[in-house]
Amino acid sequence: MNASAYRAGHVAVIGRPNVGKSTLVNALVGAKISITSARPQTTRHRLLGIATFPEGQLVLVDTPGLHRDQGKSTATAMHRWMNRAARGALEGVDAAMLVVRAGHWDEADAFAYDVLRGAGLPVVLVVNQVDRVKDKAALLPYLAQVSEGREFAAVHPVSALKRKGLEALVKDVLALLPGQQPLYGEDEITDKSQRFLAGEMVREQLMRQLGEELPYATTVEIERFETDGALLRIGAVIWVERDGQKAIVIGKGGERLREIGARARQQMEKLFGSKVFLQTWVRVREGWSDDEAALRAFGYHD
Structure with missing residues (x-):
């Protein structure tokens, strides 16, 4: 690979709680660095997952689920902290992956999209958990509906759990990153101790x-x-x-x-x-x- 063709940069992994963001980060990194469970808001900290490929490096910013501020009267200090961590993930990144659950799109997903576009970031839509969709024919109208009136750099149906569809996703995300040498060593997988x-x-x-x-x-x-x-x-x-x-x-x-x-x-x-x-x-x-x-x-x- 020509060194000048190598791409590297920071990519925010954003979405409402419990859509599989951490599972996606683990799948791309190739190691379990971000914890997962069926409970929403399992992720509390901003965490970098470093995924290195022959053609480039994705520095993935895994975050707590993005949700609307509830206000100090109802939200705990923990919830306010997690929302700050999620929004802070957008600082200094080159692109974003908006992760949604296949077949679902609601106000929380639309809110996350608006936050990303408001930050001026190119957004790749990652439609996760497609393995759970029994009627695959229903995916096309769903994707058309979600994409209408919204600007996505690319749209990728994937199964992070089964590691399906990730190669094409990596290729399109790398294309959005600047041409530069890797930001981390090849053997590094996270910034956390x-x-x-x-x-x-x-x-x-x-x-x-x-x-x-x-x-x-x-x-x-x-x-x-x-x-x-x-x-x-x-x-x-x-x-x-x-x-x-x-x-x-x-x-x-x-x-x-x-x-x-x-x-x-x-x-x-x-x-x-x-x-x-x-x-x-x-x-x-x-x-x-x-x-x-x-x-x-x-x-x-x-």
Whole structure:
């Protein structure tokens, strides 16, 4: 590949909550760096996923789901922080991917599109989860309806989960980026530390196993992250807002906490490529999700 033909740049991955943005980022990067669950707003932090190809490099900005500001009277500090993180993802990017769920388009999708166009960015529409559409013939009129009156640089139906349709998507997104050398090394896959990723792996299991009971009342703080030869020793504190929530996380005889720890440890070992000794504790900090100081202490920085 001619060096002058190489393209690289930042691409915001935007959409309403729970359309598969993080699954798409993981699929393009080729590694699990962004946590996923069936619960909306699983992603809380802005995270860079670095996807390097022979012809170019996509620096993907994964964000919390974009939603309208609810106002300080109803939104918690956490929700306001996530919306700032999502909007902040648009600063300094070269293009954007608007991710929607196949067959669905509502006011939240239209709002996300308007935000992107208002920022003056070229927008690639990524219609995700096409594998779930039984009547494929219905996709054409749906795509025509969504595209009417809107300007997309390209439209790509994909299945991020099954990694279908991604090659053509990469080609069209790279075409929107400036010609320049890679911004990150070929072996780099994210801007986040292993310590940060360890906390996210624990939080993913909380969202997956307790999403119905404690959707947003938990966060994770890594108190210890040490290398001991070939072993990683990690200590994770799970913070909740009430004593009753602490009992739910621990479970009968500690069974649920052990299951959360075991599954998180397996994900860490897969991502880090080393053995992990993980210890977990559950502590209470009342009202942490609506406390700006607590959010900063737990790593939620603008």
